[in-house]
Amino acid sequence: MAQNVYSLNVVGYYNITVPANSFALIANQLNTTNNTLAALLPSPPDGTQFYKFTGSGWNAYTFDALEGSWQPDGNVTLNPGEGGFIKNNTGSSMTITFVGEVLQGSLTNPIPAGYAVRSSMVPQAGTLPSLAFPAEDGDQVFQFTGSGYNAFTYDGLENAWTPSTPSVAVGEAFFSRKAAAVNWVRNFTVQ
Numbered sequence: 401m402a403q404n405v406y407s408l409n410v411v412g413y414y415n416i417t418v419p420a421n422s423f424a425l426i427a428n429q430l431n432t433t434n435n436t437l438a439a440l441l442p443s444p445p446d447g448t449q450f451y452k453f454t455g456s457g458w459n460a461y462t463f464d465a466l467e468g469s470w471q472p473d474g475n476v477t478l479n480p481g482e483g484g485f486i487k488n489n490t491g492s493s494m495t496i497t498f499v500g501e502v503l504q505g506s507l508t509n510p511i512p513a514g515y516a517v518r519s520s521m522v523p524q525a526g527t528l529p530s531l532a533f534p535a536e537d538g539d540q541v542f543q544f545t546g547s548g549y550n551a552f553t554y555d556g557l558e559n560a561w562t563p564s565t566p567s568v569a570v571g572e573a574f575f576s577r578k579a580a581a582v583n584w585v586r587n588f589t590v591q
Contacts, residue, residue: 430500438474483573
């Protein structure tokens with residue numbers, strides 16, 4: 401018989417609500433054994449669309465309820481720290497629930513040069529500085545508002561974002577624009 405056996409794994413969930421006939425820039429911030437679109441969103445409403453940015457364009461996926469699968473392929477990944485657009489094509493709001501393990505320890509989220517869609521690797525809201533986002537002079541961040549974008553630029557001389565410091569919600573992805581590739585490294589422990 402085992403004694404004093406315990407696990408440091410922390411499992412959680414969070415919900416994202418996407419308004420009717422609208423887009424949202426979402427993120428998976430919980431790890432599972434299968435971080436594919438098909439596993440994470442197995443049965444959204446018929447016609448739901450997902451768009452993943454490739455660095456130079458978008459790959460599009462549509463859920464076909466008759467087939468019970470994402471077309472053309474549900475094996476596209478949505479790993480913790482990644483994000484994409486989801487389009488709710490129904491006349492009512494849609495709730496997406498992500499369930500999985502909260503990653504802990506030293507976490508590395510690679511951010512390429514140019515534009516990328518990224519998020520925190522853990523489900524935690526906060527300002528980008530509080531989430532250890534690696535800002536360098538001239539970096540830009542764009543947050544989707546539902547009808548456009550709020551743009552923020554980092555001023556390395558002032559050590560500040562303008563016009564204000566970006567703050568992100570749990571499950572929210574954003575665009576980053578960087579001059580050079582960098583790793584977003586964060587040490588995170590649930591206490």
